[in-house]
C-alpha cells in the first residue's frame with residue numbers, strides 16, 4: 001500500500017468519528033482533502049463544518065457542505081486534521097500547509113483532536129520536519145535570531161503568505177524533547193502569531209495508516 005492509499009484509508013475511517021447532526025472541525029492538507037471528499041458522502045447527516053483554511057472552505061463548498069464561521073459556534077465535538085509529525089503522546093508538528101494558526105483556533109473549539117496520518121508521520125521526537133512558525137512580518141529577523149540562540153535555523157518560506165497575511169518561517173535543527181515547554185516559550189516571543197507545535201492541543205486519537213490497516217492510537 002502506498003502513502004496515498006494509506007491517507008485515503010484513514011480519511012474514510014475518520015467518518016466513523018463524526019457524530020450525526022454535528023458541526024465538524026476540518027483541517028487542511030492532502031489527507032484532509034481526502035477526508036473532505038469522504039465527508040461529502042454523509043453531508044446530509046451533519047449540520048456542516050468549521051474550516052481551518054481558505055482551501056478547505058472552497059473544497060467543502062464545492063461538495064455542498066455548509067461551512068460555518070468559527071465565531072458562529074461555541075463547541076465542536078471533533079476536529080479532524082493531518083499532521084507533519086506526531087509522537088507517541090499525540091504531540092504534533094503542523095503547518096506544512098501554512099494553515100497552523102487557523103488550525104489551532106479550530107482545534108481549540110473542539111472536544112477532541114483526531115489526527116489522520118500515514119505511518120511516515122509517526123516519530124519518537126518531534127523536530128526532523130522543519131517547524132512552521134507564523135510571524136508578523138516586522139518581527140521576522142528578531143524571531144530568526146531568537147531561534148538561533150536555541151539551535152534552530154529559521155528561514156522564511158519563499159513565496160508564502162498565510163491566509164492571515166503574515167509570513168511563515170520554517171525552523172530546522174530543533175530536537176523538540178519537551179513540546180509543551182517549547183510551544184509556550186515560542187508563543188511568548190513578540191511577533192509570533194502561532195507556532196506549529198500542537199502540545200496543548202495534542203491529538204486524543206490518531207488514525208494511523210499502515211500497510212496492515214488503520215492503527216488506532218489513543219492518547
Ligand code: 5RP
Pocket residue numbers: 027028029030031032081082083084093094095096097098099100103
Ligand atoms: C497544514 C497541516 C497539515 O495537516 C500537514 O501539513 C499534513 O498535511 P498532509 O496531509 O498533506 O500530509 O498542518 O497546515
